[in-house]
Amino acid sequence: MDIKAYIQSGILENHLLGNNSQEENSILECISKNNAEVKSALNELENTLEILADSNSVEPPQHLKSEIFAKLNFATSAPIEETPILNSNIPTHQLNVKQISPDIVKGRSNVTTWLAAxxxxxxxxxxxxxxxNQKMEQSLVAAETQNSLNKKEVEFLANQNTMLLNANKIQLNGVEKHPDMVAHIYWDGSENVYFESGNLPTPPEGKQYQVWAIVDGKPVDLGMYVADGKKVHSMKSVKNAQAFGITLEKEGGSKTPTMEQMMVMGEV
Incomplete structure (x- = not known):
């Protein structure tokens, strides 16, 4: 027999991994007992597999080890009862079967245990x-979304500033009841209207400021002013306005201005 070819055939590796047939294991057991080179190669391969299992394993927390071994039943495995499958009356010289060495079985069990763990x-x-990776991807999507919103906000502010520079700034002065109040309307003469609250006080609870335009002598609702920290607010569009005014209305607004609650007013 070519011993080197036998060793290189993979029969030793398959034996340690449990992939050989019973006959192949019996033959290997017999050869390893009578051939030092095969026995040495088998021992060396077994040691190598154990070293690889140890070096590639990650030391888990103690409780994780306990859970793993509990699930794999390593700690509570009952001893395997040997059951004879051959008639003991048959002469042993007629049987071509060798009992596997306990050392080899133990080595294979250790390798399998560590590989499974x-x-x-x-x-x-x-x-x-x-x-x-999923969390990182979600964070990237959120960051991209926020960047997109920031970009739109910057574009809006840039367009707003351009419009304000080119718009007509109309000063709204306080009426007789509120002489010290001042607000401003920015209007480009065609449709876009922006309102600056100036020094208007914070409205009482349940009240809101409503912006009006006077077109052909009639009041036109331009929307409600909501204090949100912004200096300038975009209102409804209007054409051909002759004047603008601000009234203090109930929350949600009114269809017509409450003249007794007029705060400021100014002509174009």
Whole structure:
């Protein structure tokens, strides 16, 4: 027999991994007992597999180890009862079967144990990596969305500033009851209207400021002013306005201005 070819055939690796047939294991057991080179190669391969299992494993938390071994039943495995499958009356010289060495079985069990444990840990590591990647992807999407909103806000403010520079600034002065109040309307003469609240006080609870335009002598609703921290607010569009005014109305506004609650007013 070509011993080197036999060693290189993979029969030793398959034996340690439990992939050989019973006959192949019996033959290997017999050869390894009578051939030092085969026995040495088998021992070296067994040690190598154990070293690889140890070096590639990730040291898990103690409680994780306990859970893994509990699930794999390593700690509570009952001893395997040997059941004879051959008639003991048959002469042994007629049987071409050799009992596997306990050392080989123990070595294969250790390798299988560590490979299984390493597989569980690697699977958990892969799951954590997938979870982290998903979280990172969600964060990137959120950042891109926020950047898009910021870009739109910058574009809006740039367009607004351009319009304000080219618009007609109309000062709305306080009426007789409120002589010190001042507000401003920016209107480009065609349709776009922007309102600046000036020094108007914060309206009482349940009240809001409503912006009006006077077109052909009739009041036109331009919307409600909502204090949101912005200096200038875009209102409804209007054409051919002769004047603008602000009234204090109930929350939600009114169809017609309450003249007794007129705060400021100014002509174009």
């Amino acid at each position: 390493a597989s569980v840990v690697l699977l958990m590591t892969f799951g954590w990596t997938m979870y982290s």
